[in-house]
């Protein structure tokens with residue numbers, strides 16, 4: 210069948226074109242996307258910081274309606290509303306143990322552009338086109354594996370369109386707090402970077418019952434918004450000594466920190482501000498940069514933990530329905546982060562995400 214998509218033929222380029230989409234194979238489903246979020250990982254693919262195979266259709270936060278299912282799909286049927294998430298193989302030991310975010314085939318399934326059988330679904334004039342994250346959701350129609358399509362109890366298309374980032378950014382932020390750090394009620398937590406992931410981590414800390422929630426950013430407007438989502442304290446990293454202020458607020462150091470800014474030197478700050486036995490979790494894409502970590506005085510002596518985590522340690526089929534319930538209960542007001550764009554304005558959506566004008570741009574079909 211034909212579909213309209215934003216195709217990237219060369220680094221940094223997006224053009225709206227008609228492409229061919231193959232029918233779903235045995236474990237796959239055809240989805241008509243209603244909307245797709247723009248995530249910083251899409252920008253990393255677009256600019257080849259992550260060297261994805263071109264040509265490619267980016268987009269990995271699609272939401273839509275199932276239109277057809279492969280012969281082996283039992284979990285979904287035509288008409289189901291779904292939130293699309295990241296792919297995983299389903300057969301490696303990590304997937305079997307319930308940790309698909311640590312799938313042995315993660316890098317190839319996220320970035321190689323192919324499905325788990327090594328083939329592609331999009332093409333144009335006989336040339337194959339890659340699908341980013343096993344989706345390529347900057348396309349009105351996509352074929353995805355049923356493992357990464359999560360059926361959700363949402364009544365309207367308009368409501369569903371606001372929830373694109375549950376499939377990636379929101380589960381990354383909330384999951385870092387609930388699954389990764391396992392933050393305890395009454396504890397203190399700091400979030401570095403108030404983008405979509407960081408704001409979700411603030412909301413996650415509020416859900417966990419943290420009593421002190423500190424948001425750090427360089428944009429005062431975002432810091433004000435973070436307070437509405439549960440931050441008890443905010444710090445502008447441009448104007449204060451962040452470590453000193455965090456230690457003052459928490460009387461010596463914070464129990465947990467989440468690094469979501471993508472600035473690698475802030476990983477050191479996220480460790481430095483911890484109390485003894487504290488835990489720091491890095492969730493963002495930083496590229497190949499390195500930092501020098503004082504092992505003894507930074508890690509060993511204070512008995513702190515530094516962890517990295519993909520997709521918030523979330524199993525989408527379990528986590529996304531939970532996030533939907535938090536949203537319905539008013540505990541996860543992610544609809545307040547979004548702004549809608551037409552597919553033809555996708556370059557503006559990327560620019561607004563980059564400049565920080567919009568926290569979560571969403572392409573609506």
Ligand SMILES: [Zn+2]
Pocket residue numbers: 297298299300301302303304305309311312313314
């Ligand atoms: Zn796997």
Ligand SMILES: [Zn+2]
Pocket residue numbers: 248249250251269377378
């Ligand atoms: Zn993402």
